[in-house]
Amino acid sequence: MEKYIIHGGNRLTGEIKITGAKNSVLPILAATVVSGKTSHIFNIPKLKDVEIMTAILTHIGAKINEENGSFIIDTGPIDKIHLPEELVREMRSSIILMGALLARFGEVKVSYPGGCEIGPRPIDLHLKSLRQMGAIIEESHGFLHCKTTGLKGCDIQLDYPSVGATENIILGAVTAKGTTIIRNAAREPEIIDLQNYLNKAGAKIKGCGSNIIVIEGVESLDGCAHRIIPDRIVAGTYMVAAAMTRGEIILKDVVVEHLQSIVAKLRETGSVVSTNKDKIRVIGPKTINSIEVLQTLPFPGFPTDMQAQFMSLLSISEGTSIINETVFENRFKHAEELTRMGANIKTFGKVAVVRGIKELTGAKVYAKDLRGGAALVLGGLVADGTTEVENIYHIKRGYENFHINLQSLGADISCI
Numbered sequence: 001m002e003k004y005i006i007h008g009g010n011r012l013t014g015e016i017k018i019t020g021a022k023n024s025v026l027p028i029l030a031a032t033v034v035s036g037k038t039s040h041i042f043n044i045p046k047l048k049d050v051e052i053m054t055a056i057l058t059h060i061g062a063k064i065n066e067e068n069g070s071f072i073i074d075t076g077p078i079d080k081i082h083l084p085e086e087l088v089r090e091m092r093s094s095i096i097l098m099g100a101l102l103a104r105f106g107e108v109k110v111s112y113p114g115g116c117e118i119g120p121r122p123i124d125l126h127l128k129s130l131r132q133m134g135a136i137i138e139e140s141h142g143f144l145h146c147k148t149t150g151l152k153g154c155d156i157q158l159d160y161p162s163v164g165a166t167e168n169i170i171l172g173a174v175t176a177k178g179t180t181i182i183r184n185a186a187r188e189p190e191i192i193d194l195q196n197y198l199n200k201a202g203a204k205i206k207g208c209g210s211n212i213i214v215i216e217g218v219e220s221l222d223g224c225a226h227r228i229i230p231d232r233i234v235a236g237t238y239m240v241a242a243a244m245t246r247g248e249i250i251l252k253d254v255v256v257e258h259l260q261s262i263v264a265k266l267r268e269t270g271s272v273v274s275t276n277k278d279k280i281r282v283i284g285p286k287t288i289n290s291i292e293v294l295q296t297l298p299f300p301g302f303p304t305d306m307q308a309q310f311m312s313l314l315s316i317s318e319g320t321s322i323i324n325e326t327v328f329e330n331r332f333k334h335a336e337e338l339t340r341m342g343a344n345i346k347t348f349g350k351v352a353v354v355r356g357i358k359e360l361t362g363a364k365v366y367a368k369d370l371r372g373g374a375a376l377v378l379g380g381l382v383a384d385g386t387t388e389v390e391n392i393y394h395i396k397r398g399y400e401n402f403h404i405n406l407q408s409l410g411a412d413i414s415c416i
């Protein structure tokens with residue numbers, strides 16, 4: 001089992017180029033299935049989750065060629081509608097293939113998806129919406145069998161702006177008969193990226209980025225070329241590394257607009273953040289201020305995927321911070337591990353009270369999920385002594401070359 005060994009205390013300085021977004025590339029790879037043609041997708045990050053998605057697509061028949069960080073993907077040869085259970089259970093995003101395969105073949109067999117354990121992650125909104133569009137879905141023993149004689153456009157009111165449900169509906173709707181309206185849709189930048197890919201492929205989608213999306217069904221889609229947007233959560237993680245180590249990091253290839261809520265909260269801690277086109281610079285403060293309330297919300301609110309990293313930052317701030325995790329039921333598993341490093345954190349359901357301490361202490365800790373794992377690495381960078389982060393396969397799901405990038409910024413971290 002691989003682990004990271006970190007000797008804390010180094011100030012991080014330098015530049016990092018931000019790679020393609022995990023939460024964009026996964027639905028877009030799923031979306032390539034709808035056309036049955038060849039698409040060329042650029043800026044593919046080297047991530048475990050991308051490997052899993054590639055393995056699922058290859059298993060059902062797609063031909064994928066890797067070329068300089070891009071994928072040329074031909075989904076024409078796909079001839080299976082039964083997704084491999086062991087792979088689906090490894091990754092949440094596999095569920096987005098449901099909308100794509102229903103659109104293309106009118107049938108899909110899939111197990112409930114896996115992914116990070118951050119509380120119950122039901123898919124009721126996905127299923128309710130696809131049923132409303134005419135899918136017949138049988139659920140038994142953790143398996144779903146979905147069939148349709150043709151999806152139909154309809155008016156869907158989402159109870160919550162779920163990212164995955166919005167993506168599944170979009171994929172089902174692009175070639176459905178008639179017009180689909182999604183109300184209370186998720187507004188994340190990755191949804192806009194999906195719209196941009198699909199519209200280049202011939203879809204007629206309007207409104208992504210707002211909470212009402214209108215999709216006019218078209219006869220068929222084509223292949224196209226598309227570049228994945230930069231990963232705002234990876235960027236945010238390095239920004240927190242700069243703040244915690246009182247360093248100075250410049251991130252290249254970012255979309256500043258996507259990072260506004262993170263920038264605002266970092267400024268509250270006293271960090272100096274400046275932006276210039278697709279670059280962002282963070283200078284860590286001498287004294288890290290606490291944040292009165294940090295509340296996670298759907299975009300454009302503060303992202304739940306940055307909550308753990310901020311908890312790590314606030315654990316060494318001056319004062320007390322309240323974190324309110326409103327998106328997921330149980331996303332504080334990192335709190336217990338940070339406590340092993342000396343942090344003073346109490347959790348009460350979806351609320352955490354973080355009382356800042358002067359310094360964390362190195363310890364043996366365990367990554368229980370992706371962002372929680374990244375938060376422990378951040379803690380290790382500033383802890384007194386040695387930190388060992390175990391179970392790092394979670395971190396590799398979402399960060400390309402994490403320890404190598406941190407080394408290039410001056411961190412004393414190795415992967416053994």
Ligand SMILES: CC(=O)N[C@H]1[C@@H](OP(=O)(O)OP(=O)(O)OC[C@H]2O[C@@H](n3ccc(=O)[nH]c3=O)[C@H](O)[C@@H]2O)O[C@H](CO)[C@@H](O)[C@@H]1O
Pocket residue numbers: 022023024026092093120121122123124125126127160161162163164165186298304305327328329
């Ligand atoms: C691959 C990907 O893009 N993952 C992101 C996506 O996950 P994901 O698409 O799973 O997140 P959702 O927006 O769907 O989930 C948000 C909340 O809605 C609930 N819910 C969701 C669907 C449903 O049918 N019923 C239901 O109750 C979930 O349990 C959760 O509490 O958005 C999350 C919220 O920004 C991010 O943390 C994840 O990194």
Ligand SMILES: C=C(OP(=O)(O)O)C(=O)O
Pocket residue numbers: 022091092093115116118305370371398
């Ligand atoms: C929770 C996350 O991912 P997923 O939805 O793929 O589990 C994440 O990226 O933080």
